[in-house]
Amino acid sequence: MPELPEVETSLRGIAPHLVGRRIARLEVRDHRLRWPIPADTAERLAGQTIAALRRRGKYLLFDLEQGVLLLHLGMSGSLRVLPATTMPGPHDHVDLCLEDEQCLRFRDPRRFGMLQWTPSPAEAHPLLRDLGPEPLGPAFSGDYLHQRSRGRRAPIKTFIMDSHVVVGVGNIYANESLHLARIHPNRAAGRISRERLDRLAGAIRSVLADAIAQGGTSLRDFVQEDGKPGYFAQSLRVYGRTEQPCPSCGGPIRQCRIGQRSSFYCAVCQH
DNA sequence: CCGGACGCCTGTCGGC
DNA sequence: TGCCGACAGGCGTCCG
Missing domain, CATH: 1.10.8.50 (Helicase, Ruva Protein; domain 3)
Known part of the structure; x- marks a missing residue:
């Protein structure tokens, strides 16, 4: 579903709620995405402050104090920022809960999405390494x-x-x-x-x-x-x-x- | 290396 | 009304 404009729109929408905030916990209700969410992801993230949010192609990159969280929305993914107490729906697979009790909720009915922690620099990750240039950047012509x-x-x-x-x-x-x-x-x-x-x-x-x-x-x-x-x-x-x-x-x-x-x-x- | 087909999933819609 | 196949915004992998 989401192409570059939808990912960029998501980035701009969620960034003000996330940047500079500390992650309290990651709640994974279903880890069966395109690539299963690794079991140690929650412990990698807990307690870390989100330094910045970026986009590379259709990937969202959360720059942490240690490493980077990669998120891909696949065909049917979407993100909402909600109070952590809001009841999750059937396809709300993951919550990234902040210390202020807001959470970033990842919904993905078809489960073609991806959520993975990777060491910096994220650009060295196998799925990002060979990507072409950004169409809105200077290398594309x-x-x-x-x-x-x-x-x-x-x-x-x-x-x-x-x-x-x-x-x-x-x-x-x-x-x-x-x-x-x-x-x-x-x-x-x-x-x-x-x-x-x-x-x-x-x-x-x-x-x-x-x-x-x-x-x-x-x-x-x-x-x-x-x-x-x-x-x-x-x-x-x-x-x-x-x-x-x-x-x-x-x-x-x-x-x-x-x-x-x-x-x-x-x-x-x-x- | 290149190009085409396939599979991963669930939900929806149109036709019968 | 119900069922069934086709199709949907992505993309890595496999095969020829």
């Missing part, structure tokens, strides 16, 4: 995409959704960015000109920045830390809009499958 994509026959949509190429671009924002850049999602990545990849890099940055500004996209279960939805859904140009008119030309939005993921595009605008 049309030039970079051009250099990485030469000789690649995979569809451009699959290519930009590969976190080893660039982080944070999931199925919604890949579709949206390609429409904005007027590039067909099925075009071979290695056969797109430098000029058009400049346009794509700009489109990715612009779509992600807009989505962050609107608090992300809520399709079903994503909520911000205060329980409110994100409002980018009303800005979607193609995602989930099969047979509806293209916002640029009025032609029908087409749907197909690329790499086992639903893909949406305008056959008139995108080539």
Whole structure:
């Protein structure tokens, strides 16, 4: 579910409640996530002060006095800040309880998420080590995409959704960015000109920045830390809009499958 | 190395 | 109304 804008929205929402606070305890009601929560995680965290919160791709990083807590929301994860006494729901698997009796509650119905302590620097963790650049950072550009994509026959949509190429671009924002850049999602990545990849890099940055500004996209279960939805859904140009008119030309939005993921595009605008 | 398929889970929705 | 398959915002792994 959550792509970069939703993770960034979660980060901004929870940070004011967490940074500078001390962790009282970690309550794990279900450890069976994508990677099981290691048994010693709670004792690693207890008593530590949260120095800072960061994001790397779709991972949230909690900088502690000793080491870093990594959190990934998977497909269906969301975070809330609540009084620790609030009754947990069926999929509220973990509470990070603070000394002020507020807690960060992690809900994840599909259990594709991840929660793990790792020694510093977190960037050396196997799951973070080989990640591509941040799309909103200085290393990401049309030039970079051009250099990485030469000789690649995979569809451009699959290519930009590969976190080893660039982080944070999931199925919604890949579709949206390609429409904005007027590039067909099925075009071979290695056969797109430098000029058009400049346009794509700009489109990715612009779509992600807009989505962050609107608090992300809520399709079903994503909520911000205060329980409110994100409002980018009303800005979607193609995602989930099969047979509806293209916002640029009025032609029908087409749907197909690329790499086992639903893909949406305008056959008139995108080539 | 690359590209495509699969599996991990639960919930929801549409069709019959 | 009920059941059943398809599908859902991610991503590591495996295989050819």
